[in-house]
Amino acid sequence: MTSPPLMERKKDVLSPLPDSYSPQYVEAAWYSWWEKQGYFKPEYGRKSISEPNPRGVFMMCIPPPNVTGSLHLGHALTNAIQDCLTRWHRMRGETTLWNPGCDHAGIATQVVVEKKLMRERGLSRHDLGRDQFIQEVWKWKNEKGDRIYHQLKKLGSSLDWDRACFTMDPKLSYAVQEAFIRLHEDGVIYRSKRLVNWSCTLNSAISDIEVDKKELTGRTLLPVPGYKDKVEFGVLVSFSYKIEGSDEEVIVATTRIETMLGDSAVAVHPADPRYQHLKGKMVLHPFCDRKMPIVFDEFVDVNFGTGAVKITPAHDHNDYEVGNRHNLAFINILDENGLLINVPAPFLGMKRFEARKAVLQALKDRGHFKETKDNPMVVPVCSRSKDIVEPLLKPQWYVDCADMGKQAADSVREGRLKIIPDHHHKTWFNWLDNIRDWCISRQLWWGHRIPAYFVTVTDPSVTPGEDMDGHYWVSGRTEEEARDKAAKRFNVSTDKITLRQDEDVLDTWFSSGIFPFSIFGWPNETQDLSVFYPGTLLETGHDILFFWVARMVMMGLKLTGKLPFKEVYLHAVVRDAHGRKMSKSLGNVIDPLDVITGISLEGLYAQLQDSNLDPVEVEKAKQGQKSDYPTGIPECGTDALRFALCAYTSQGRDINMDVNRILGYRHFCNKLWNAVKFAMRTLGDNFVPSEKAQLCGEESVSDRWILSRLCTAVGLCNAGFQAYDFPAITTAIYNFWLYELCDVYLESVKPVFSRAEEDSGSQSQAEVCRQTLFTCLETGLLLLAPIMPFVGEELYQRLSRRRSQDGHPSIHVTPYPETEEFCWHSEDVDRQMEFVMTVVRTIRSLRADYNLTKTRADCYLQCIDSETMSLVELYSLQIQTLSLSQSIQPVPATGAVPEGCAVAIASDRCTVHLVLKGLIDLEKEVAKLTVKKGELEKQMDKLREKMEKSDYKEKVPVKVQDLDAEKLRQSQTELEKATEAIDNFKRMV
Known part of the structure; x- marks a missing residue:
């Protein structure tokens, strides 16, 4: 098979595929290559980002994780969803940007650094003073703060890292300052002495939604x-x-x-x-x-x-x-x-x-x-310190949210902003229609210091105001600007003005609220701002609907006059396999990197010892880990984890994450691997794919059926992405690859390739099969790539390229299959194949009943009419191959079938007669079944005796009663089958 050009290729794709799938092997080098080639940048393949793109623009900013944070399965879910959406839009040819960022996390970061100082040097922040303490925080941030970026890369997140933003970067800090000053000058931000939620542990006010x-x-x-x-x-x-x-x-x-x-x-x-x-x-x-x-x-x-x-x-x-x-x-x-x-x-x-x-x-x-x-x-x-909150009377800065809240609510009511799933509308309206003013000052040192100054006038002709009088506070970009404002306000010279800047910093959510436009240089009119704002989509967890989403909408409308995004998709909460919310205190938090690379039970224990859990809680958590992961967590790989997370994401439902299911998708990766290995051998070294995927008119019924199923999968995947229905996408991909391509098509075409080796006259049919097979592999991998980017790329790079795809060096910049191109769906062929598979399953079931694991039997299919006869004749090769039969003989309804057959009804149109005579020792089978029948009768008698006792209904728990009833039903079914088989065998003898 000819290989794609070496230019811009990972070096080892010319070597043979290893015998079995290894996540570590597959995921080792692709990410750095993608980054190096610039595939994650919106400029890729374009002269300029401002160049109009008929395909449109897709922009999404990451919910900025805390700089103190480490990845958990909630992050993994967020990023799996966001990345597969980003990759899908990129493959559709849109100008695509997923903008990374990190939040300075005022309270959390200050607490981490304060604890570090006390532990290592026995110092408090007050011992150092504000300036030196902030230097210590920056030092910590520069040493530790990129950890979560490395973890995001491990998950395959295709972010444009050159645009990564930190909420304390100069560009974003300038935007925060500007936002405060504008809102203060408009009277939207004001100062007031009122009750706040006070955390004595944090020594700071906190917002209502942090309680x-x-x-x-x-x-x-x-x-x-x-x-x-x-x-x-x-x-x-x-x-x-x-x-x-x-x-x-x-x-x-x-x-x-x-x-x-x-x-x-x-x-x-x-x-x-x-x-x-x-x-x-x-x-x-x-x-x-x-x-x-x-x-x-x-x-x-x-x-x-x-x-x-x-x-x-x-x-x-x-x-x-x-x-x-x-x-x-x-x-x-x-x-x-x-x-x-x-x-x-x-x-x-x-x-x-x-x-x-x-x-x-x-x-x-x-x-x-x-x-x-x-x-x-x-x-x-x-929620942060677990302290009991005290209402305390404090002067603070507030945002008047009444008008902004109404605008945010109306944007959803009027359909300008779409929230998905829409059952969140009720909560959205309830909160915004009854919104309280937002306390935005925090008594911290780490964060954006409030650009407001308290004014003292030294001119005796001016009466100083009280601290709470808003007129005596001015905001300014610099102290000089604030002084000029104050002098103008009191009509005195600037030398009569003394200023004291507020010691407080802004609530972290204030800077996060302007994140969708501050990252593009607002308030400056930058190229990025004109191209990428407003964004397309905001994807996040429903738990920060008000912390972040509502505030972005309010701030965006107020400061830019535009909604920050057109749609909001809210995913569910990730829980453990037992439905419990993941919590460090329960010790049930799963680090996705442990799922990706695997970890022993001892390794999980060691993580608990490093936590701040009480020893009693550590012991409880250990028991939970031992029960859930008796041998630790096996290596599953990034692709399997991403696929599992997307498969779980039913809209509106919480996700109970079972690691065993993730392992199941690792096995699915292995199935893909083996299918492509087999197909590449079948295609051969000299295979040349046609210029584009199309029908030639010579396709067999099997070819037409698999192409029809491929067409259906393309439609389901695109519809799923458009509707944020991720289980629909994963189900379509899984079914196509596993149940249709591997289980049916690959098996049904093996005889075609075998005949071609023996008979040169069959070569043309085999070549048609090869083209069909290549189309299925290429398109199937393209469908898979947004969700499983690593294995998708690895296998795609092993395939030949169509000449029309030569300009696409990576699967992730190759056009995603669209329904208009794949118009091969045939309801007739699908319906026919559905009938065929019903017959095949019936024959397989009979073979299993009579333990014909290695022996092939002749099979007579009694058809009710000529149409069914024709269908069986047309598909006889497929039925014979897939059912492992010796031969398939269609016979009319009145036609004779041989003696000594096992009989089963496949449908109202077809009865299966499987020839057993001469293949099995009938007397031995009768004896074996007679013993089994006797055992079943004894079990049933014993069970009935138990259930017929007078106190059974009162004393036996309902669950046990239900189990007993189910056991009796199953035994009855088995008894009937055994009796029927004995009678059948006796008739044969």
């Missing part, structure tokens, strides 16, 4: 960072406040008893008759001189508890609103570390949950305690 809601049914002890003992939650404590000037008291209840130190009122419902006489009255705080009003507010539920509610405006979201309505005091009792402030001794300086116990005891000592009872509740937990 996990942990539901408790009652009293529960939970671990809290910084506390040796677990802390009690899910308990409602009732206590009393004395009414000033009387012996009367008001009973209130709370699940956070320590917050009563910050109470500034008691609230009751205006219509509650129990408390009308307390209008204008005050209650006395038991631990200080504070007098607190009784306020009347409709938010109070008269049916809950006593109908009286303690109000802590500085530490509760509902109470905050009440405090604003009634002009109450906002008393902050917690500092940023969770220690008590602004409280009397002995509570001053206590840790918040130690104060919880102390306050309860003090209430008991003073006679104010009433009762404690279980209380179902939701506890807010920081």
